[in-house]
Every structure is written in structure tokens, then in C-alpha cells.
Amino acid sequence: MKARQNGRGSNDAPHVCEGDGLSGRFLAKLVLLNVRASETRYGMTVVAARSSEWMRPVTSQEPASAIIEIDRVSQVFQTSARKDHLALSDISLTIEEGAFVSILGPSGCGKSTLLYIVGGFVSPTSGMAKIKGHAITGPGPDRGPVFQEFALFPWKTVLGNVMYGPRQQGVRAAEAEAQSRALIEMVGLKGFESFYPKELSGGMKQRVALARTLAYHPEVLLMDEPFGALDAHTRTRLQNDLLTIWERDRKTVLFVTHSVDEAVFLSDKVVMMSKSPGRIRQVIDIDLPRPRRRNELLLDPRYQKYVVDIERMFDESDEAGPVS
Amino acid sequence: MMTPAALTKRAAPVLACIGLLAVWQVASLALKNDSFPTAIEAVRAIPDILGDKESLLNILASLRRMAIGFGVAVLVSIPLGLLMGRSRSIAAFFNPLLMVIYPVPKAALMPIIMLWLGVGDVTKTLVIFLGVSLPVIYHSFEGAKAVEEKMLWSGAAMGLSPAQRLVRIVLPAALPEILTGCRTGLVLALITMITSEMIARQSGAGNILFNALDMGQYDTVFAMIIIVGAMGIFLDALFERARARLVRWSEPQFDMPLSFS
Amino acid sequence: MMSRFFSPNVFLGIAPIVLVIAVWQGLVSFGFAPAVLLPPPGFVFGRLLQQLVTFAFQQEIAATLIRLFAGFAIAVVLGVSIGIAAAANPAINAVVRPIVRVLAPLPKVALYPALLLLLGFGHGSKITLVAADALFPILLSTYYGASTVEQKLIWSAMAAGTPRYEILFKVVLPAAMPSILTGCRIGLVISCIVVFLAEMITSTDGLGHALVTAARTFQAVDMFVPLITISLLGLILNGLLGALRSYLLRGFPEA
Numbered sequence: 001m002k003a004r005q006n007g008r009g010s011n012d013a014p015h016v017c018e019g020d021g022l023s024g025r026f027l028a029k030l031v032l033l034n035v036r037a038s039e040t041r042y043g044m045t046v047v048a049a050r051s052s053e054w055m056r057p058v059t060s061q062e063p064a065s066a067i068i069e070i071d072r073v074s075q076v077f078q079t080s081a082r083k084d085h086l087a088l089s090d091i092s093l094t095i096e097e098g099a100f101v102s103i104l105g106p107s108g109c110g111k112s113t114l115l116y117i118v119g120g121f122v123s124p125t126s127g128m129a130k131i132k133g134h135a136i137t138g139p140g141p142d143r144g145p146v147f148q149e150f151a152l153f154p155w156k157t158v159l160g161n162v163m164y165g166p167r168q169q170g171v172r173a174a175e176a177e178a179q180s181r182a183l184i185e186m187v188g189l190k191g192f193e194s195f196y197p198k199e200l201s202g203g204m205k206q207r208v209a210l211a212r213t214l215a216y217h218p219e220v221l222l223m224d225e226p227f228g229a230l231d232a233h234t235r236t237r238l239q240n241d242l243l244t245i246w247e248r249d250r251k252t253v254l255f256v257t258h259s260v261d262e263a264v265f266l267s268d269k270v271v272m273m274s275k276s277p278g279r280i281r282q283v284i285d286i287d288l289p290r291p292r293r294r295n296e297l298l299l300d301p302r303y304q305k306y307v308v309d310i311e312r313m314f315d316e317s318d319e320a321g322p323v324s
Numbered sequence: 325m326m327t328p329a330a331l332t333k334r335a336a337p338v339l340a341c342i343g344l345l346a347v348w349q350v351a352s353l354a355l356k357n358d359s360f361p362t363a364i365e366a367v368r369a370i371p372d373i374l375g376d377k378e379s380l381l382n383i384l385a386s387l388r389r390m391a392i393g394f395g396v397a398v399l400v401s402i403p404l405g406l407l408m409g410r411s412r413s414i415a416a417f418f419n420p421l422l423m424v425i426y427p428v429p430k431a432a433l434m435p436i437i438m439l440w441l442g443v444g445d446v447t448k449t450l451v452i453f454l455g456v457s458l459p460v461i462y463h464s465f466e467g468a469k470a471v472e473e474k475m476l477w478s479g480a481a482m483g484l485s486p487a488q489r490l491v492r493i494v495l496p497a498a499l500p501e502i503l504t505g506c507r508t509g510l511v512l513a514l515i516t517m518i519t520s521e522m523i524a525r526q527s528g529a530g531n532i533l534f535n536a537l538d539m540g541q542y543d544t545v546f547a548m549i550i551i552v553g554a555m556g557i558f559l560d561a562l563f564e565r566a567r568a569r570l571v572r573w574s575e576p577q578f579d580m581p582l583s584f585s
Numbered sequence: 586m587m588s589r590f591f592s593p594n595v596f597l598g599i600a601p602i603v604l605v606i607a608v609w610q611g612l613v614s615f616g617f618a619p620a621v622l623l624p625p626p627g628f629v630f631g632r633l634l635q636q637l638v639t640f641a642f643q644q645e646i647a648a649t650l651i652r653l654f655a656g657f658a659i660a661v662v663l664g665v666s667i668g669i670a671a672a673a674n675p676a677i678n679a680v681v682r683p684i685v686r687v688l689a690p691l692p693k694v695a696l697y698p699a700l701l702l703l704l705g706f707g708h709g710s711k712i713t714l715v716a717a718d719a720l721f722p723i724l725l726s727t728y729y730g731a732s733t734v735e736q737k738l739i740w741s742a743m744a745a746g747t748p749r750y751e752i753l754f755k756v757v758l759p760a761a762m763p764s765i766l767t768g769c770r771i772g773l774v775i776s777c778i779v780v781f782l783a784e785m786i787t788s789t790d791g792l793g794h795a796l797v798t799a800a801r802t803f804q805a806v807d808m809f810v811p812l813i814t815i816s817l818l819g820l821i822l823n824g825l826l827g828a829l830r831s832y833l834l835r836g837f838p839e840a
């Protein structure tokens with residue numbers, strides 16, 4: 001268990017708390033005290049009193065329900081200038097089964113890298129990631145990625161793309177096709193089964209990508225800015241659809257995004273990262289009722305507050321500049 | 325200072341040459357075929373060929389024809405390709421004709437052209453010219469076609485005339501692609517040169533090769549193969565050097581014909 | 586490669602071909618060139634049609650086509666497998682890369698005498714020469730295509746539970762297909778050219794041989810016929826490959 005500091009002084013920035021049970025809570029209180037102190041010092045309302053609701057460490061629940069544990073993971077990249085670049089520094093994070101967790105942070109802070117490590121695509125320089133207590137050594141069908149670039153197989157039709165996973169798992173062709181057709185319908189693409197990806201719009205492609213991943217029933221969805229390349233309207237619709245799907249079967253979701261609204265709207269928890277080196281800056285519980293409806297939520301002052309507070313934290317880290 | 329990794333990278337083609345010669349040596353020793361000399365015998369025969377005044381003059385004459393054919397082809401083909409790339413109607417005019425000519429082996433025109441122009445240098449140079457032009461035209465065409473329209477617009481806004489735009493914008497922008505075409509053309513020039521000499525059987529490197537074959541001087545045949553192969557590799561390496569300097573600004577690209585990365 | 590030579594402006598495109606034929610006819614008609622050296626176009630095309638229906642000429646075409654296909658097929662199999670292996674495996678890459686660097690710019694026709702000595706004057710030496718010449722464009726474009734496959738396609742397949750060796754066939758090969766087919770197209774044109782040349786240099790049958798025979802007896806008409814035939818064969822084969830390409834790449838943008 002440790003608390004890390006971010007910023008120039010010990011008491012002008014929020015802390016990240018990881019650990020278990022009581023000590024975690026205790027630390028969170030300390031953090032709060034610090035923040036309050038800074039409030040008075042600078043005359044700013046950095047964090048309001050009610051924030052005590054969400055300034056909780058991530059592992060405050062029983063560790064038994066943890067599905068993914070990231071344990072002191074660091075990632076060093078060799079750059080062309082033969083200098084080592086520390087992309088992730090000592091990241092520890094636990095994600096509970098069925099949780100919707102978003103990762104927010106400035107560009108280049110290592111969000112994608114962290115997701116790839118959980119996916120098993122990249123092996124960390126040090127530390128380890130575990131799923132259900134087993135070390136992650138490579139990709140597996142228990143973790144399904146959805147990429148910003150869609151990454152659909154261009155030589156397969158929509159149906160072929162969605163069927164790929166089940167077929168790979170040894171599901172018989174007829175059965176795989178039936179399942180896939182149902183999934184395609186669920187993501188709202190009925191009638192497009194025999195289309196090729198190039199014939200679809202960006203939003204449709206992303207739906208196919210989601211269906212393709214859902215088709216092999218991963219326990220964890222790893223989504224890297226899946227809606228980043230979409231226009232605002234499509235993005236909203238897909239967010240709603242994703243929430244509906246998620247609220248139905250409650251898969252664990254690790255969701256990388258740039259958008260504060262999106263993170264707050266979707267998540268149970270928002271992990272805020274800071275840059276250079278990539279660190280977890282803060283973990284914020286989003287205590288909003290579910291099922292969430294967009295039109296209700298937008299008017300909800302609690303929602304607005306989360307958004308405003310998180311955005312403010314972003315601004316602060318910008319002002320602070322890269323911390324090394 | 326070179327790091328060990330860079331050194332290995334430099335040395336790799338040399339190692340590959342030595343490896344290939346070694347494979348040859350082993351194969352010829354294993355086959356014990358009279359008409360398949362060992363690599364060492366073939367390499368030993370090289371100084372004989374290069375020392376022989378007539379052979380040397382022959383080879384130099386071949387190279388001169390090749391240089392002229394290549395040079396003229398490049399001078400004609402680049403402007404044509406660029407024009408085709410920038411004008412739809414010029415492209416529509418020339419494309420079908422080029423498409424018909426493309427699969428015709430240019431060296432196969434030798435007998436016909438010989439019929440008209442005799443067996444002189446002109447015929448052979450003309451054939452090399454034909455062989456080189458098509459890839460150069462094709463690549464210049466593709467390169468010019470891919471030039472971004474907006475670059476030309478800003479050129480026009482700066483008051484450049486169409487001709488100036490072609491020279492000052494299209495040409496440099498298409499240069500990487502053009503040079504790829506030239507590189508293919510260079511190897512094709514060598515191939516066409518050798519083949520046309522093999523067909524005409526009058527003089528030149530290809531002729532030495534086949535005369536030796538006819539006379540059963542097998543080590544000369546293989547020595548000549550090494551010489552021609554070395555010319556190809558050397559010219560290509562030389563051109564690659566020049567290319568890398570000329571288009572230093574462009575993304576390092578996989579250019580098709582000849583080398584990795 | 587050549588499909589982009591096509592354009593909607595057909596008439597403009599036919600013009601220069603018509604022009605060439607007209608100038609050709611004109612040269613003969615106005616006596617600038619004696620018909621012995623330059624037979625009139627009508628005569629040449631008539632002769633072509635006449636020849637195409639004779640069994641002997643069909644056999645020449647068949648001989649050429651067999652060599653062309655055999656050599657090209659070997660080049661495709663070797664080029665694609667070596668190219669993919671080199672892209673997939675660093676050890677193979679380290680060996681293949683320098684060898685290709687040396688062999689690719691080597692003018693393969695120069696090897697022809699050696700092939701004749703080793704494999705005799707039959708099909709073997711010509712097929713090997715065709716394969717050697719068509720191999721490198723196919724190998725290089727396969728390698729290029731396979732080593733630039735979008736990483737995330739591979740990751741997506743891996744996450745869906747595809748074993749490593751299957752990735753090669755299920756993702757890398759189809760994803761590299763556009764590039765492989767471009768290489769094949771270049772390789773095919775080269776095959777046409779090389780098989781003809783090999784037959785011209787030494788052979789007892791095939792279109793190239795027909796040209797040489799005609800040249801020996803100064804039969805200008807019969808020299809044009811095999812040339813036009815190989816040009817037509819090239820166009821037809823290229824068209825077939827183009828059709829195959831648009832079928833195989835129907836899912837790819839801009840196929």
C-alpha cells in the first residue's frame with residue numbers, strides 16, 4: 001500500500017491511494033485534509049466537502065471480487081535516440097468484476113500501453129498484471145479488445161468478422177452464425193450482414209468491432225478510445241448502446257477515453273493518469289444511479305459536478321506541466 | 325565509429341555473397357559436372373577476361389550503349405510521365421498504347437530493328453531505350469498523379485505558371501517515385517543490354533557469354549556471369565546511394581524493385 | 586499495376602493506336618518502306634489470324650504458356666512463402682534479407698547460360714529462368730505487405746483465440762493480399778517477357794523461337810506475328826489476373 005504524490009509540493013495536489021480496507025480509507029482522509037488545506041491556502045475550491053463520497057481508494061471493496069490486478073507495472077520504451085522512455089511508472093490498480101472503469105489522462109500518458117498490457121499484447125518491463133489471480137502472459141479470449149481504429153478484417157463481411165471469434169473457439173458454423181446474427185441485430189446492424197467494412201460508416205464499423213469482440217464472450221472488455229474517431233452524435237448513440245449492453249450482462253469494462261463527459265457518464269470508477277512518466281494520479285468513484293439515462297443525467301447536478309471537478313483537475317495538471 | 329549492429333548490417337550482403345559462392349563451390353564439387361566449374365575456378369577466370377583487351381573493350385562498349393540508352397530514356401520518360409500524371413487527356417491518349425507495348429519483350433524487337441537499322445550501336449541503344457522508358461514513365465505518372473492538389477493550388481496562388489508548377493512542384497514531389505522507376509529502369513537496362521547482345525551475337529558482354537558457351541569455355545561463362553552480376557549489384561547500390569541523398573526528406577520507403585527497407 | 590492505365594476516355598486512347606497503324610500503313614503505301622522490311626498492317630493481322638488457327642502455331646503458344654505458367658507458379662509459391670516467413674521470423678529475415686539484396690539486382694538472364702549447362706536445353710532451364718526473374722518482385726511485395734500488416738488486426742485475432750502459427754494464414758496472408766497481388770502482376774509481365782527471350786536465345790519451339798526462325802529467313806511478317814501474340818497474351822493474362830484481383834480484394838478499399 002502506498003500513497004504517491006503528484007505536483008510540486010506535498011500538499012497542493014491530490015494523492016492516489018491504493019491499498020486495502022481501512023488503511024486505504026484512512027489515507028483518503030489524509031488526502032482530503034491535504035486538499036482542504038490547499039483550498040484555504042490558495043482560496044480555491046479544488047474539492048468540495050461532498051467529494052468525500054468519491055475520494056475512496058480503488059481497492060476499498062473485498063479483494064475477492066477483483067478480476068484484474070495490476071501490480072507495480074512499469075513500461076520502458078527504447079526510443080530511436082537510444083534513450084529509455086518511461087511510459088508507465090509503477091502502476092498498481094485493481095479492477096473488480098463487473099465494474100465499468102474508465103482511464104482518463106493527457107495524450108501520451110500511457111493509457112493505451114496500460115490497456116495493451118492487460119490485453120497481453122505488450123509485456124511490461126517490470127511488475128505484472130493478473131487476471132483472476134493468474135499472470136497475464138499473452139492475449140486470450142477472456143479479454144476482448146475494441147480499438148479506436150476498429151481493426152476489422154477488410155477481407156471478411158460483417159457476418160464473417162463477427163463469426164471469426166466463435167469459429168476460432170470451435171463453435172460449429174451454423175451455431176456461430178446464428179449467434180453472430182443475433183449480435184449483429186443487437187448492435188443495430190440487421191440487414192448489413194453481407195456488407196464489407198469499407199461499405200460501412202465509422203459508427204457502423206465500431207458497432208461491428210464491438211459485436212465481433214462480444215461474440216466470443218470475453219469476461220473483460222478492453223476499449224481504447226473506441227468512440228474517439230466518431231462524430232458527436234454517433235458517439236452519443238453508441239455510448240447509450242454500450243451502456244444498455246453493459247447494464248444487461250455486466251461485463252467488466254476497462255475503457256480508455258479523452259472525454260470527461262464520456263468517462264463520467266459510463267463509469268463506476270474513473271482512473272486519472274498523469275504524464276511523464278505515466279502514473280495514476282487519482283481514482284474517483286462515480287456514484288450516480290443506474291440505469292443511467294442521458295437526458296436525466298445531464299441535468300443531474302452530481303453529474304455536472306463530477307465533470308467540472310475532473311476537468312479542473314485536468315487543467316491543474318496542465319498548468320503544472322510535465323512532472324518528472 | 326560503427327556499432328557492432330551497424331557493422332553486421334553493412335557486412336551482411338558481403339557475407340551473403342561469400343555464402344552464395346560457398347554454396348556454389350560445394351554444389352559443383354558434389355555434382356562433379358564438367359560443365360559446372362567450381363566457384364574458385366570461375367573467380368580465377370575473371371582476371372583473364374578483364375585483362376583481355378578485346379573483351380574489356382567489348383564490355384565497355386556495352387556499358388556505353390547502356391548509359392546512353394538509359395540517359396535518353398530517362399530524359400524523355402520523366403516529362404512524359406509527369407505530363408500524363410497531371411493531365412487526364414494526355415494520360416488517356418498514351419495509356420492504351422503503353423499498355424499494349426508493356427508485355428512485349430523489348431529485346432525481342434532486336435531482330436526487327438536490326439532488319440531496318442542494321443546491327444550497329446543505334447539498334448542496341450534503341451532497344452535499351454525502349455526497355456527503360458516504360459517503368460520510368462509508369463512511375464513518373466504514378467508519382468505525379470499522387471501530388472497533392474492543394475500544393476499546386478498554393479503554387480498557383482504564388483503566381484507560378486503551369487510549366488513552372490510542373491518543374492518546381494510536381495517534379496520534386498514525385499521525385500521519390502520517379503527514382504524508384506529509374507532504379508527499375510537501370511536494372512532493366514542491364515538486362516536488355518545483355519539479352520540484346522545474346523540475341524544479336526555481335527559484340528558486347530552478352531556475346532562473350534554465349535561465345536564461351538559455344539566454345540565450351542565453361543569457366544569463362546561462369547566468370548562472365550559473376551562480372552555481369554557484380555555490375556548489377558554495383559549499379560544498384562550506387563543508384564541507391566544517390567537516391568537516398570536526393571530524397572533525404574522523404575519517408576524511408578520500401579521501394580519495390582530491389583532492396584529491403 | 587496496369588489497370589490504372591485504363592481510363593474512361595476510350596476514344597482518345599484508341600487514337601494513338603490507330604495513328605500508329607495509319608502511319609505504318611502510310612509508310613508502306615507511299616513507298617517509304619519496302620514491304621519486305623515492313624509488311625502492311627492488314628497483311629500482318631491477316632497472317633496472325635491465319636496462324637492462330639493452325640495446329641503448329643497453337644503448339645508454339647502452348648509451349649510458351651506451359652513454361653510461363655510453370656515458372657510463374659513456382660515464383661508465386663516461393664515468393665509468397667519466403668516473403669511471409671521473412672516477415673514473421675527474425676532469424677529467417679536475417680538470412681533472407683542479405684541474400685535477396687544481392688540476388689534481386691542481379692540480371693537473371695546472365696544466369697541463363699549456367700542454367701542451360703546445368704539443366705539442359707529443355708523446359709527446365711527456361712522455367713527456372715522465368716521463376717528466378719518473377720520471384721523477386723513477388724517476394725519483395727509479399728514481404729512488404731506482410732511486414733506492414735496493421736498490428737491491431739493481429740491483436741484482434743489473437744484475442745479471439747487464434748494460435749500464433751494460424752495468425753500467419755488467417756490474418757497476415759489475407760491482409761498482405763493486395764500487396765502480394767501487385768507483386769504477382771509485375772511478376773506476370775516479367776514472366777511473359779522472360780519466357781519469350783529465353784526461347785529466342787535458344788529453343789526448338791515456342792513463340793520466341795518462331796520469331797527467331799522468321800528472322801533467320803528474313804520473313805518480316807512472321808516476325809511480327811509472335812510479337813503481337815505475346816502482347817495479346819500479356820494483355821489477356823493481365824486481364825485475368827485483374828479479374829482475380831478484384832474478386833479476392835472485394836472487401837478492400839480501392840481494390
Ligand SMILES: Nc1ncnc2c1ncn2[C@@H]1O[C@H](COP(=O)(O)OP(=O)(O)OP(=O)(O)O)[C@@H](O)[C@H]1O
Nearest residue numbers: 077078079085087106107108109110111112113114
Ligand atoms: N512502441 C513504442 N515505442 C516507443 N515508445 C512508445 C511506444 N508505444 C508508446 N510509446 C510511448 O509511450 C508513451 C505512452 O503511449 P500511449 O500510446 O500509451 O499513450 P496514450 O495515453 O494512449 O496516448 P493517446 O491518448 O494519445 O492515445 C508515449 O510517450 C509514447 O511515445
Ligand SMILES: [Mg+2]
Nearest residue numbers: 111112113224
Ligand atoms: Mg492511446
